[in-house]
Every structure is written in C-alpha cells, then in structure tokens.
Amino acid sequence: MRMKLACGVAFAALMIPAAALAQSTGSIEAEEGDAIVVTGSRGPASVDGIQVPDTPKARAVLTQELIERRAPGQTILDTINLIPGVSFTNSDAYGGSGGQIRIRGFDGNRIALTFDGIPLNDSGNYAIYSNQQLDPELIEQVNVNFGSADVDSPTAAASGGTVNYRSITPTDTMSAIGVYSHGTNNMNRAFGLLNLGTLTSSGTKAWVSASTQKYNQFRGPGTIYKQQYNGKVYQPIGSNGDFVAVAAHYNQNRSYFYSNPTYANIRARLTGVNSTLPTNATGTTASAANPYTLDLNNSDFDYVFDDTSSTYRYDYNCDLQSNPGGAGSQTDRNSCNNIYATAFNPSNTGNVRINSRFGLTEKLLFTFDGAYSFTRANGGGSTLLAETDANASPITGTNTNGTYTQQYRPITGTFGRLGAGTATGVDLNGDGDRADFVRVYFPSNTRTQRFTAIAGLRYQFNDDNLVRIAYTWDRARHRQTGEAQLLGNDGRPLSPFSALDGKGASPVLDAAGNVFQKRNRLSYAILHQVSAEYRGGFFDNTFKVALGIRAPFFRRNLNNYCYTIAGQSSDAYCTSQTPAQVAALDASSTAITLGAPYTNRIKTYNEVLPNVGFTYNYTPAISMFGSYSKGLSLPRTDNLYGFDDVSISPVSATQPEKTDSFDLGLRYTDRLIQAQVAGWYVGFKNRIISSTVLLEGGGTLSVDRNVGNVKSHGVDASVAVKPLRWFSLYGFGSYTIARLQQDATDPLSGRVLVPTAGKFVVETPKWQYGGRAQIDFDPISVGIQAKHTGDRWISDINDLKSAGYTLVDLDARLGLGFAGLNRTFLQLNVSNLLKERYFGNLSTVANAFPYTIGGTTTNAAGPRVTFGAPRTFIGSIHFEF
Template structure:
C-alpha cells in the first residue's frame, strides 16, 4: 500500500500506474515523464488487460479489450491511497479481465474543515500544470461536506518535434456521514479530457543503413541524441482539375496522429448498518468514454475495383496502409473531378456507456467469524466505428473526432472502416467466509461470474485476422457483395456466454507478534475481448474456431511477513498456471490487434520488500522480484510450420526488477532518492534474435535498464508561510537511453514497435494550501 505522502512526492500530475512502479512485482514503462501520454504495465508478468484496476470500487478496464489507460487516471493530489494485490483478484471484482492482479485506489474523503490547495508546476518540454481544489468543510449540522478540484496540464511531445499534449480533469465529491459508526453515503463525479499526439514509437531494430524515427523504414535510436528525431513538417498540395492526383504522404507520419479521449463517471458509495454486525454496502456507477486512436488512410473519389469482390461500389475495402481502402464515389479535394485519391484521417472510434453496481452484505457472527455475500453487475454498450475525416493542409486531422463530422459518400452515407455494436454484460454472485482461530485466520470465497457478449458486426469479415469489407447496412451494395462472395461471413449477430465457478482461499498464521506466515489460492478467468471475438466471425458459427476459449489461471502464493515498530519485511513465492493463454500484439500500420493462443503457460517467481524507519524523519526501502515463465508447447504458425516456443519465456515482461528509496526530512526539507532496475525482456516468444531477410536486426532481448529519480520539498513555514512549499522532481537523473514499452511477438521475423524511454526531466512546483 502507498499513501498520499508518497504519491504526492512524485511528479505532480503523474499517473498512479507510474507511482506503483515502486512496488515489487510491478513493471511500468511510462511514455512520457508527466503521466499524460500512456504507458505499458505488467504485474508478475500479467499485462494490463489481465489486471483489475478500480477507482473507489469503479472498474476501469476497458469493456471491450480490458486495457487500462494510464493517462486517464485520477489526479494524484486527490488519491488517498493505492493498494496492489499481487496475483489474485478480489472476490467481488466486476471485470472480465480478472485473471491476474488487482490495483485499487481510493479518492480522499472531503475534510470537515474549510480549505484550499493549489499546485503550479513548470518543467522541461514546455510542461505547465495547474491544479486547484477547494474543501467546503462541514456545510450542515449533520456533517455534510464536499470538495471540488480541477487541473490542466500541457506540454510538447517528447519526441518527434511537432506534437502536443493537453490534459484537463475535473472532480467533485459530496459526503454525508450517517450516525457515528462509520456509515455514510457519497456522490462523486469525474471528467478527464486528453488531446494528445502520438510520439516516440519506433521499430525495434538497430541494423545499419537506417536512421532513428517512427516510420517502418526507421530504427530504434542507439545514442541519446538520436532520440530527439525531427518529423518533417509538410503541406498537402491542392488538387488539379482534370489531373489524376495521387494521395499525398503528408499526415501519414506517426506523430501526426491524434489520440483524444473524453472519459467521465458518476459514482455512489454507501454503507449502512442494518443491525448489530450486519452491514450493507451499495455502490452504483455510470461511466462514459469517447476515444479514438489510429492514423490515416488513402481514399478514392472513384468506385471499388473488381478485385475487391464487387466492382463499381462505394464502401471500405481493408488492405495495407499504402493501398486505397475508402471509396466515396465523389469529389473529395474540391478540384471538380472524380479522378483522384486523397489521404484522410481514419482513426478507430469507440463510444461506451457503462452501468455498474456492486452490492455486498456482511454479517459478523461474532468477533472471530464473518460472512459476506455480494452481487456485481456490469453492462457496457460499446459502439465501434471507423469514419473518415479531412486533413488540414498541414497534415493534422481537421478535428480530433471524425465521428462528429464524417465524410459522406455519393449517397450521403458515412463510409466506415469498421461498424459494430457490442454489449458486454456481467452478472456475478460471490460469497466469502473469514474466521479467526487463535493465531490462525482463514479466508474462503467463491465467485460465480456469468458473462454475455452480444456482438453485432455490420461488415463482412474477409480474413482470420479480421480484415473487413464494409458497406452501408441494408443497401443494395451490401446484398450484391453477399451474393458475389457466398463464402465470406457477412453482417450478423453472435452471442457468446461464459461462466465458471472461481474459488479462492487464504490463510494467515501469526507465529508471534512480529511474524506472519500467509498463503493464498485463487482461480481466475479472462473472457476473450471483443477484437478477438469479432475476428472469429471469419469462421462459420459451426467451426470450433468461431468460439474462442476463455483463459483460466490457477494462482498460488506462499510467504512470510515480519513487522516491528521500525522494520517491515515481506517475502513471497508464487506460481500461476495458465490454460489457453491468449497473447496479443498491436500492428500499428494495420491498426489491428493480432491474437495468438500459447496454450498452457506456467509462471512463477518471488517478490520481496523491506522497509526500515529508525526514526520518523528517515526511511529506507528496498524491493525486488524475479519472474520465470515457461510456454509448454510449440505454437502453430501455419499448417506446416510451428514456432519453437516450448520451454521458452513469454515476451514483453522483465526477468527481474530491483529498486529502492531513501527519504529523509529535517527542518522543513524533505529529500527522496529512488531507483529501479528493470531486467531484460524477451522480444518474441521464441526467445530468438530478430531477423529480416536473413540478417539479424535486433537481439533476443531488450536490455535491462536502471532509472534514478530525485524529489525535494522545502516548506516555507519558518518564513511565515505555513502551507506553502516548493518542490523539485527530477526523473531519469542520469538520462538513461532505454527501450520503453512494447508488445512482444510470436515470430522472430516480425518487427515490433517500441516506445523510446522518457529522458531526464526537471519539474519545479509551488504548493500552496490552507
């Protein structure tokens, strides 16, 4: 568990997922130094789609692919604490991504006293952030109180030289205590808006004859100076009447892409004591997401060719990023003819409305025995489309969301590169017993999730990787394509249902006042995400491949914990058995996630930490983890070839991590130094060097790296300014060049894209509170 003091010692505005990087088992690669541009996280080798993350009990994993978006987290100034549960899931966790660990953080409770806080920060890369909060204090004789907060952070893109980051967030909470036994009801709201450009994702190769940059022909930087490559600025030429104009490449570079998001939620938390020992909690919620990501495509003013499966039509024919994919049948560039191809802004758009409820009833039979039953409900309406929008003459999209004003075809319809409507529905019941028998405490639970995926695909699925042919639903073109291509699965609805009994059990043995021995077992389940399920639409419903298997895990933990007034230490060993381990990698150029089933995978390791605080003003903390994974079988690449994965480690997760922090405080000065060593990570699941055209272009592993951060805070209280302080944060003090986050691959002949690790960055802040 990390508290508010540790969280606020980090860079103001920093993502909470970067903050927990100082815990054993956690590995996080931040895309930028400020927490506004995303990142890559694993816990014990579980990627973020297998980690359940909650905020005041609200599930944050995406309803479709279960991803966690680190740049959409709560402002750190209003986080009270964060807890990380390694390797197992809470018994009432309302997520389909719960095969791995859990990250739970809680917002502050409004203060009983009136107050305010302001944090102003400036730093490298033109970083500027302003945070403000007002606490109302008690508003009524019954203790009603509230807070409101707002923040805005902007900076230039770290790499590429042309993009920008702009993030704003608003929060409010009203809290009403009920009686004096801890009962309450609270209503809170949250809104976060990001307007970002992508940057810093480059091919993970270092062969000669290439320069550092984000294009597929570029490579990863090999010197610090090469990190700061410059993306060329450009202008789209005007169309020429009567000429066959070809699409300009302007706007196709990665740094021209937007990654906007609007996310918000309304949540209620409540607790009611119904009788002695009988406590009811009810937490309903609503969430909204509007976001997109992706780049540009080539669009034709003409009609589809015969090679597409239907000639003379308008619509979308998926292909490579260099081929024509959108067909509009009308003039697009204003030159008066229909002879041209033009580049259009074509991200993948998602809009989600999500309703949830977690309710639990706890009954304390006596001081040593407790029963709890819970019900969880989660319903996400997931609308995924792919409208095209115009580009500005300087290559950027005319607006972040083409869905707002999409380009229409000759018939007045928006041409979509994907068109689907999904409902992700969960009903879950769970029960738990906790009993204390002298020095022995046991916890036994069972959860029974019932998942339903109601999927509606309005496009034709042309390949097993999900390549699409999209036409106006219900149109004569759609009907003609279906007749001409009878073997291609057309628009349809499919419903998938998954359910399983998931037990968990744990114990704690108090050997003496200082020493505990503990153990846990849990069974986890991960339902296939919507992208994987929609790719299965390629197969006839009767084909076994049309019904992807869910991933299951068996998780075992055993450890010891030692606690005294000045020393806390913990060491645990763990073992996880995966069945139908589903791995994925995002193809940036195709804007598609490719999935692979690794069969059975075993993971095991150790985690440990020691905290020593000889006096209140001085603290020493060290932690470390070792991770081993073993894929049990070779994986089929084609009908005649197999990837040599048997006995190999999974790619993407570090072999070990090691870190620590020293913090001291004296006479209003607090100084902290923290370090984290992240071990090497395999690039592919065969653990082989990467080859292209018979030549090695990268090694089998991304090298390990060590980052050191510094934070200092000086209170101005002795100068007559209580509540005023200045703070300095320096991240990556020695400016280490390192490989950031990447998706591992199956083949050792595929080039993955990796983020360039964030460089050394200085941030200074003024903190004023009263």
C-alpha cells in the same frame, strides 16, 4: 474480529471509511476486521507511505504520503512501479502519453484496474489507459493484489491480479490547496482542490477540484494536453460509520503519439557505426538459438535518438496535394502520410460513483457501490482513398497504389464501396474529376456507456467470525465506428472525433450519400456475479482464514452492421452496395470471405472461482500468510468480430484463460521494520494469442486461439525501515520466471506455426530491484529512489530482447514556514536523474528475424521500440490555506 496489535496496516483504513485496503465498500468492511495497527500506542502505520498489510492475499499498499512525492500529475501506475513484481514503462516523464504495465508477467489486458471499486478496463479489449487516471493529489491509497481479485470484483480480466485505488474523503474543516508546476519541455500544470468542510448540521461535507496540464513531446512535434475535474460529497449517517458518498470525475486528453524506431530503423541508422549489430541486412546471424540483445551505448543511442529525418520522426507540416485539387490527377500518396497531427489520441472519459454503508442491525451490514461511466476516444490515423474504385489497390497481390486495402477493386460489371454499387466512384475533393488519390482522417471511434452495481450483506456472528454475500452487475454498451473525414489543406483533422455519426465536419460520403467507414458495430458486455466469503479467527485470533467463492456469468451481445472480413477484428466491409453485389464480389477469385451483417449474436462464459487464504501470527511481529485463488480472463470482445460463426468460423471456439495462483510468505512487522518475502506460482491455462492459420481451399484467417499453458513462478521481497524519525529506507526485489509450455499450432493440420514452447513471456523482466531513501530535516526533505528493470524479450520466439536499465528519481522539498507560510512548500522532482538511455515500451512480435520450420521460412517482423524519456526537471509550489 478483534484487531491484533502489529505494524503494517493502513491507518487510513481505520479512520476513514472510504480509504482502506480493498476496492469495494463491502470488501473494505470485511477486511477492517483483519486490519492491524502498530504495536504499542505510538508509531507510524507505514514507512513514509509504504505499507505491508497483514492479509491472506499477497498485497502491497502505497498511500498519499508517498504518492504526493512523485512528479505532479503523474499516473498512479508509475508510482506502483516501486512494488515488487510490477513493471511499468512510461511513454514520457509526465504520464500523459500512456504506458505499459505488467505484473508477474501478466500484461495490462489481464490486470483489473478499479477506481473506488468501479472497473476502468476497456470493455472491448480490456486495455488499461494509464493517462486517464485520477489526479494523484486526490488518491488516498493504491493497492495491488497479485494474481487474485476480491470476491465481488466486477471484472472480466483479472488473471494477473488487480490494481485498486480510492479517492480521498472530504475534511470536516474548510481548506484549499493550489499547486503550480513547471518543467522540462515547457510543461505547465495547475491543480486546485477546495475542501468545503462541514456544510450541514447532519455532517454533510464535500470537495471539488480541477487541474490542467500541457507540455511538448520530448522528441518530435506534438503536444500533450490534459484537463480534469472532480468532486465528492460525503454524508455520514449516525455515529456507527454509516455513510453515503457520491463523486464525479471528468478527464479530457488531447495527446499525440511519439514516433519511434523499428529495429530495422536502428540497424539502418547505425550501419557502419556499430559493429555489434547483426552483420547483414536481414539480421539472419541472430536467431532463437543465437538471440540478440539490443543494447546501445550512449553515443549510439544518442545518434539514433537525434535523427531528425522523417524515417521515424513525424513531420510538423505538410501540403495536401488533393486540396484544392484541379484538372487531372493529384495524389496524396506521399503527402501528409507522416504528419504528427493525425497520430492523435483524443479521449473524453468520466464517471459518477456512489459508495455507501448501512448498519441494519448490530450484526448485519449492507453495502452498495454503483457507477455510471462513459468514454469517447479514438487512436487517430489516416488512409489513402482512390476516387475511382477501379484505381484502388487490388484485394490480393501487390498493393501498388498504396490505398486503403479494404476499399477493394470491384470485379467486372460491378461498382465498389465508394461508388456504392451505382457509380465508378466519388469526387472527394470537389475538383470536378474522379482521378485523384485523397488522404483522409480515418480513426476508430469508440463510445462506451457503462453501469456498475455491487451490493453486499455482511453478518458478524461474533468478534472472530463473519460471512458476507454479494451480487455484482456490470453492463457496458460499447459502440464502435470508423468514419472517414476530409483533412484540412495542412493535413490536420477538422475535428478530433472525425465525422462521428456523420455529424462532424466534411465527412467522406459514398455515391449513395452514406458516410464511408471501416467498422460499425455495437456490443453489450454484461456481467452477473454472485459471491460469498467466510472470515474466521482461531486460537486467540492468531490464526485467521478467509474462504471465498465467486461465480461470474458473462454475456456478450454482438451486433455487426457491416460485413465481417475473415480474420479482421478491427476492420469490416461497410458498404452501400446491395447484398447481391457483395455476394458477387465475395464469389470472385480475387476476394476473401465476407460474412453478412448480423444482430444479437450471443457469447456466454460462466465459471466458478474459489479463493482461500490464511495468516498465522507466531508473535505480534512475525506472521506467515498463504493463499490460493483461481483467476479468469475472457476472450476480448473486440476480437470476436474476426468471425461470425456462420460463414466464417474458427476451428474451435477460444476458451477463457484460467489461472491457479499460489502464494506463501513471511512478514516481519514492528515499530521499526516492515518486511515481507513471498514465493509464488501461477499455472496459466488456455493462454490466448492471435495467430494466422490456413483455411481449407486456401486463404488465411487471423483469430484468437488458445496455445496451451504458461507456468510462472518467482519470489517477491521488500523491507521498509524507519530507524530514526528523520530517516527511512525501503528496498525491494523480484525474480520472475514465466515460460510458454507449448507451440502455437495450426488447428486444422496441427502444424507448428510459431515455436513458442519453452520460451520466456515477452516484456517480462526476470530481475527487478530497487529502493528508496528519504531524509526529513525540517524545513528540508529529500527522497531518492532507483529501480533496475532487467532484460525483456521483444519476440515470442526469444530471438531479440531489449537490455535492462536503471532509473533514478529525486524529489526534494523546502517548507516555507520560516517565511510565515506554514502550509506552503517548494518541491523539485527530477526523473531519470542520471540520464539513462533505454528503450521503454516494446511493440512485441512473434519473431524479429527469419526462421524456418517445417520447410517454411517466416520473414522477419518489424518490432518497434520506444525511446525512454530523458532527464526531466519539474519545479512546483504548493499552497495550502
């Protein structure tokens, strides 16, 4: 297609094949025809790294020019918090502890994240792990698709849209960059990038990089440590833009969780201090009809924050009573159960990626992207085991001993899990008796190996018309185990991944010599997808259309080597007992239903997903755009293990979530202004929540189920202005309404379990707005940005919400050219400049206060809120040679 002259498209997309507005190479090549350059022969393609691309889909783009101004090492998901409709809450000021993202009311499990076209969402629960992303210095650009995916997207979770970022391309000349940063909480980070330049006569070029970062938590004990290694080789082929690029990435995190208060903790801490809290201990003065807003003044917030007791602050030291043990009974019931060392989140992740483009003829183009990815990670945790099965907590009734619930007390005449069906238990600590209660490290380990391939053909009929087809294949092998391991005397794990596969130090063994674990399963998440797209330009290319369709075929192959526990998707009954012994336990009056181990249980999901869009240029500066796309998010693979479809079945199978997304907007783009306003509507069908239902004959089952529709609509707007070479200004705002349309009901009786009809979606602010200003007077450059995040509901029934907050960040640079260091500068970043007190991440619940429905009273749940990071200073020196 002919390129139109107007402001607002990525200059990098035109100059560098690996950096463009879409995710896969095929989508990049298709969209280059729609790329627009600035009106006239001069002028910026963006306003200091903020772009408004002229595409049919609602999309926003940030480039390295802005990304590099943020705090060194910061996750890219924090940077896109400047985009309207995006709400990201960071667990700390440096990004190494993760965070939560929502886009137009959709949570991270419903948003697809890709890196050079390769999917990054967890293949089991579709979660996004923001602390495992590429070093920001290596990201050429990031773009956000609202409520839609490209036609070749390899994702099972994109009903809320996609976030795509792409790595930089090697330069022709040799150069090096070194950055050292030091900040609050003893943060130290070093980053190095070596561009090797052109290495061969055929134009081969490459870069390699490494970084390391370590800092203390801003509250409580624990450190965050991260190291990352990257490399890329780029081989141009001929002179028409063909290339092959091969890249590698490895990231290692060793981080500890922050300990944060529940609402009840806050109430208890402020009793007699803050009279605005609900007046009685249960909080029954608050309800869905009379909701309460958690909005602490500065002194009350500091009073809660400064509590150094162990109520909601991890202990640094502990003394494990069972180690070394001795005569009689020792118990770890109150020992090392609150130590930070087991609130641990280790992860090793990496990938090898390939992107390529081949012009087969003047009109026919072939693209191929592929990757191998791997993950090893767990979320830490400890539990208490009784050395004698008979001393373990009962299956039903009061958990008097505080032991691992699924250890189970055996029925008369049998032996339990530790006894392996042949003994009364095991001497875990080696003190010669079986009278002890021993605390053990008990994480949920996950190992994933994933292969992805995206192949596409594009045929260009003429300057104004093209078609493309693509085939996408994605296969993830998702291995999940839960091995127990003895702790050291100080309560610390002996290895980060426990006794993985029984090979780690000091595994907990049952009487049969097998590793005691809480799950043992293998999943294959497989996608085959075909897609097609037509792009055309009409009326002298002032009217452009994009018509696409993708047909994904998803397959889930499930293997559970332990017994399924009804309603438990994260736990199982893994035992060395015989099937007859398990059957006797299952048949007892104090048991719950157990499903036998199985292999090759198959779930399939197929769908046809159209997307269409248009742009119409009234003038070179003014255009209208609109789009419709159908989205899809599947039931999470992990949650399928809560039943086995034989002895344990949901009343009806959970259906995939589907969305119909509509956008209509206007853009104004010229040399001085880039502005966009868009109205949108999303119809959400088959929303999935986890609910507890009554079973025939008694008992309960917690399963994923569909609760009906969610209707969302809103307006997003942004304007970027650079009236002077030394000054730029950017402002944005979004208004979002997202409401559930139906109550959550019992699928057997139709009884309403949770009255969610008409309630606002949790964690979703109705209002967000902010902006950024930047001044550049060589050698000084200063930027300041602010964002207000409105009130967010914590509970599904909307009886408790967290008050809104405003964060202000500062970045400033001093170039050292006056000292003869032309490519060296000092940078200062200050996050939360005004020291705002706020709660960031929210642990949402069905209800925060008791409510009665159908004569049944539901007790108050315990929502947990995360302290927002206080004011943080980071100083950096950036060398470039």
